[in-house]
Amino acid sequence: MEVVHSIEEIRREVRNLRNRSATIGFVPTMGNLHAGHLSLVKDAAASCGAVVVSIYVNPMQFGPTEDFSTYPRTLEQDLELLREAGTITVFQPDDEAMYPHGTTGQTFVEVPLMGEMLCGAARPGHFRGVSTVVARLLNIVQPDLAVFGKKDYQQLAIIRRMVADLAIPVEIVGGETIRAEDGLALSSRNRYLTAEQRRQAPCLYASLLEAAEQVRAGRQAFAQIEQAALQELRGCGFQPDYVSIRRQQDLQPAGAGDRVLVVLAAARLGQARLIDNVEIVL
Numbered sequence: 185m186e187v188v189h190s191i192e193e194i195r196r197e198v199r200n201l202r203n204r205s206a207t208i209g210f211v212p213t214m215g216n217l218h219a220g221h222l223s224l225v226k227d228a229a230a231s232c233g234a235v236v237v238s239i240y241v242n243p244m245q246f247g248p249t250e251d252f253s254t255y256p257r258t259l260e261q262d263l264e265l266l267r268e269a270g271t272i273t274v275f276q277p278d279d280e281a282m283y284p285h286g287t288t289g290q291t292f293v294e295v296p297l298m299g300e301m302l303c304g305a306a307r308p309g310h311f312r313g314v315s316t317v318v319a320r321l322l323n324i325v326q327p328d329l330a331v332f333g334k335k336d337y338q339q340l341a342i343i344r345r346m347v348a349d350l351a352i353p354v355e356i357v358g359g360e361t362i363r364a365e366d367g368l369a370l371s372s373r374n375r376y377l378t379a380e381q382r383r384q385a386p387c388l389y390a391s392l393l394e395a396a397e398q399v400r401a402g403r404q405a406f407a408q409i410e411q412a413a414l415q416e417l418r419g420c421g422f423q424p425d426y427v428s429i430r431r432q433q434d435l436q437p438a439g440a441g442d443r444v445l446v447v448l449a450a451a452r453l454g455q456a457r458l459i460d461n462v463e464i465v466l
C-alpha cells in the first residue's frame with residue numbers, strides 16, 4: 185500500500201494505477217476509520233480495480249466553535265485497517281497541499297438551497313467547506329467513481345448536485361449506513377458520548393424508524409410525525425436540531441404526492457451532534 189502526501193505524488197500514483205487497472209474508485213475520509221468507512225472501500229473495490237482513500241481533516245468544513253482541534257486523529261491505526269481492507273493507495277495531504285491560498289482566500293464551491301437547509305442551517309458554511317474540498321479532491325485524484333456514505337445523506341445529495349452542475353466526470357455512489365448492533369450509526373463522533381449517553385444514543389435511529397413506519401403506513405400528517413419524533417428524542421435526553429421528512433431527490437419538504445422520501449434528523453447528546461436518516465419508498 186502506497187501512502188503519499190503531495191498532489192504530484194498522488195497524480196503519479198494514479199497514472200501508474202491506470203496502466204494496471206481499468207477503473208479507479210475513490211473514498212474520501214477524515215480518518216479515524218471504522219467499519220462504515222471500510223464498507224465504502226469494499227463498495228469501491230466491488231466495481232473498480234484500484235481503490236484510493238484520502239485521509240484529511242478538512243478545516244474549512246468546521247465552524248469556529250466546532251471540534252476541529254479535538255477531532256480524533258488516529259493515522260497509524262487507520263493505515264493498518266486500510267492495509268487489511270486491500271486499499272492500494274492512501275492520499276494524506278497536509279493543509280499546504282489542500283489550501284495553498286489558505287481557507288479564506290480560496291475559490292469555493294457552494295450548492296445553493298440544498299446547502300443551506302437542515303444541517304446547513306445549523307452549521308453555516310459547513311457544506312461550502314465540504315463541496316470545496318470534495319471538488320478539489322476529485323480534481324486531484326480524477327477517479328472514475330467515488331463512494332460517499334448515506335449516513336451523511338445531505339452531504340451525498342449536495343455532492344451529487346455539485347458533480348452534475350459542474351459536469352465533473354465521476355460516478356457518485358451512495359454506500360449503506362453501517363450500524364452498531366443496537367442501531368446507532370457508526371461515527372467518529374460517537375466517542376464524545378459518555379457511557380450513559382451511549383446507552384441513550386440508539387433512540388435516534390429508533391425514532392426515525394418509528395417515523396418512517398408511520399409514513400409507510402400511509403399517514404400524511406408529516407408535521408405531526410416530525411413533532412412526535414422530536415418529543416421522543418427529547419424524552420431520551422437529546423436536544424434535537426430537526427427531524428424532517430423530505431424528498432430524496434432534492435431534499436425539499438415532502439408533499440402528499442411524493443413517494444421517494446427520506447426522514448432525516450440531527451440531535452445533540454452531550455458533546456456529540458449526531459445525525460441519521462431512514463429512506464422510505466412508498
Ligand code: AMP
Binds near residue numbers: 362371
Ligand atoms: P468522515 O470521515 O466522517 O468524513 O466520513 C467519510 C465517509 O464515510 C463519508 O462519505 C461518510 O458518509 C461515510 N461514513 C461515515 N460513517 C458511516 C457509516 N456509519 N456507514 C457508512 N458510511 C459512513
